[in-house]
Amino acid sequence: MNVLAEWTALACKELGVDPARVDRDLVLELTKEVAHGVARPAAPLTAYLLGLAQGAGTAPDDAVARLTTLAGNWSQATKETLTDS
Template sequence: MNLHDWIDELSDVLDVDTELDEALILDLARAAAHNVARPAAPITTFLLGFAAGSQDADPDAVEALAAKAQALADGWDRPANAPDPDDINDPVPDDSVVDHTGDVFDDESAADDGDAGDDRED
């Protein structure tokens, strides 16, 4: 059974006849789960459905309600001027290795090849 079958069967069981934009609902649930807390996902989508039902909302009105909820979730628990965490460039770690002679290699394999670059006699 796939998601579309589940939605059809659940709609029949709940006696619901409505258009459903799965992507809209899933995007909202994802935003709530990631930006608020995991349990916020089902609560948020339930409340969206409740609001849409109580307002007898058409698909455009549901989309507008979802946009409001999405904006709230996207900005949750961050200062107004904080950058979007998805837009932050994390520093790239330095993978170079310095061997016992002080030589710098680009990766660990070059430093592990025995006496490479060490022609000193002990």
Template sequence: MSEWVTAVCRELGLEGAVDTDASVDMVLDMTSDVAHGVSRPAAPVTAFLVGLAAGRADDPVVAARDYAEKVTGLAEGWDSDSERGVPAGDQEQRG
């Protein structure tokens, strides 16, 4: 996997922009939580969405980590019997 990630980073011009080992662990942990808490097909789509959102941030590496934590929390409570709080994207409902 390490060789693949290194090759992809090189191909996409991301050499030195990310800590590949930490990024791989973060993505695998997050997608595992989504696959088990939501659905397997949601996992790669979620990883794409987090990457897309992080790429728009001032510091994509920090944003990716923050977004992965948010998504993990969302996935962990996805099928809970209790009502969810304010939806993550509903800015009008937030204080």
């Protein structure tokens, strides 16, 4: 078992989370997009926000898709936000 898989299994056990509900690759892909498209420190914050959204009832796939799109459009989104009157 690699370190990431072992960490995931132990963290899930510690938090009482069913490991079958964790799409590790999906979360890692999202955080990669955010780290490269927005800023590195935004990646762990985004993972946390994804967890909050899921806890509030948002479907993880929907939240990931929306956040990935936001990260991909970050430069345009910030231009629009900064020039809004």
